[in-house]
Amino acid sequence: MKYTNVFIESFGYELPPRIVTSRDIEEKLSPFYTSVGFPPGQIEAITGIRERRYWDEDHTLAEHAAVAGRRALEDADICAEDVGALIFCGVGQDGFEPATACAAASALGLGPDAMVYDVKS
Numbered sequence: 001m002k003y004t005n006v007f008i009e010s011f012g013y014e015l016p017p018r019i020v021t022s023r024d025i026e027e028k029l030s031p032f033y034t035s036v037g038f039p040p041g042q043i044e045a046i047t048g049i050r051e052r053r054y055w056d057e058d059h060t061l062a063e064h065a066a067v068a069g070r071r072a073l074e075d076a077d078i079c080a081e082d083v084g085a086l087i088f089c090g091v092g093q094d095g096f097e098p099a100t101a102c103a104a105a106s107a108l109g110l111g112p113d114a115m116v117y118d119v120k121s
Contacts, residue, residue: 012072014064016053060094062103069108080108085115093120 022043026033033040044050055064065088073080086108088101101116110116 009078010072010076012068012070012075014068014071016055018054018056019051020054021051022047022049060103061088061090061092061100062094062107065090065100065104066107069104073108081111083108083110083114086110086117088116088118089120090118091121093118 023040026040026043032038033042055061069086073083086101086105088099088104090100093100094103099116099118101118105114105116
């Protein structure tokens, strides 16, 4: 099967609001660091991670995926009924089944013919 005229018109994302930096973690670990002689900055130097972001516990990924989807629709100036595919990409999920993309598609009001699926690690 060949597809023509297929492209990504727009994408959206939503970042968790709560930020915890490697420096924040090291401040909590400072007694240990002092006892073993570690200089500050080791977590970021070893992992390359400067900050982590966390959602509040009462959220669902589908809710935030829908927010990101609305932003993508607005940026592309298209309506939800015209979307042919929705792909949720993430490392978490709200439940084992259905795919998070299904709930996000429902919240966005995508048409019944839209393909929806998750890509997760």
